[in-house]
Amino acid sequence: MPSLRLAFAAFVVGSVLAAPAMAQTKTWNFGDQTSPGSCGPIGVPSHGNVVGCTQQPIGTVVDLYVSGYGSTGSGTGSSGNSGTRTFQTAAMNYQGTGSGVGIYNQAEGLSATSPNHAIDNSSSSGIIDMMLLSFTSAEILKSVTIGWSGSDGDFQVLAYTGSTPFSTSSIVGKTAAQMLTGGWSLVTTVNGAGNISTPDVNYAVNAGNVSSSYWLISAFNSAFGGSGASTGVDAIKVLAVTTQGSTNVPLPNTLALAGLGLFAIARMRRRQSV
Known part of the structure; x- marks a missing residue:
């Protein structure tokens, strides 16, 4: 016996x-600046500032840091003729609990004029904004929640899948084409809705469950490739992202x-x- x-x-x-x-699912809410689970500080716009998010839910082992980038240099047009432009750091900006975060681009003079306070591809300057999500371990980005958009809200999601360790040099000073040959891969192009205010709109962005510690959310940029987006100026503010850990936990x-x-x-x- x-x-x-x-x-x-x-x-x-x-x-x-x-x-x-089961892998743990986490939601990172950029409209939440109340501890615990806060994303901040996000203060007065300053060139190159970084948004830090504490663990959500509390007790997980992943943190998130968000920073901004925007294209500069020669080239005109919004999303259609940006291949010669290179990227530089930009400033993240808190847009309120209902909208999330946007970007002030130095090349735009850090202007708060609509839509330049959003993640946008301004038709007048040809500047295209991106936000970088840096996780402390690999995550599967599952969805992006848009808290506000202009008359059009197309955006793209890219993951760093390069064989060499990630560095911001894979973005800064690079064109979109150089980024694609330097470790970045286009995951999806979203034909986003326009004139979003309330309610927020949530988009699934990663059907293939790509895993990476580094992700980019960009206003639509034709130089990254992709199809299905409509023409026009795209401007979004990201309220939240949802991720799933790439390592299963019991x-x-x-x-x-x-x-x-x-x-x-x-x-x-x-x-x-x-």
Whole structure:
């Protein structure tokens, strides 16, 4: 009988360890500046500032840092003729609890004039904005929530999948074409709705479950490729993103069962040794 109990306990542990685990889903809300789970500080716009988000939900092991970039240099047009422009750092800007974050681009004079306070591709200057999501470990970006958009809200999502360690040099001073050959991959192009205010609109952005620690959300840029976006000036403010950890973690109940099984094994062995 003791050997039977020992075998059963071992079976419980083996079954638990072999059971599928669930990756944790996290939502990072840029409209939430209230601790715990806050994203901030986001103060007066300053060139090159960074938004930091604490762990959400509290107790996870991933943090998020967000920074802004925008194109500059020669080239005209909004999304159609931007291939000669290179990217530089820009300033993240908090746009309120209902809208999220936008970008002030230095090449635009850090102007708050609409739509230049958003992540946009201004038709007058040809400048295109992007926000970089830097996670402390690889995450599967699942969705992007838009809290505000202009008359059009097309955007693109890119992941860093390069073989060399990530560096901001893969963005700064590079054209879109150079970024695509330097480790960045276009994941999706979203034909976003226009004139979003309320309610917010959530878009699934990663059907292939690409995993990376570094992601870009860009106003539509034809130089990145992609199709399905409409013509016009695109301007968005990102309220939140949802991610799923690329490494599965055991469910709490399965951990408890595993502990119970290990305890039973230890108890059986102790009785046999007496």
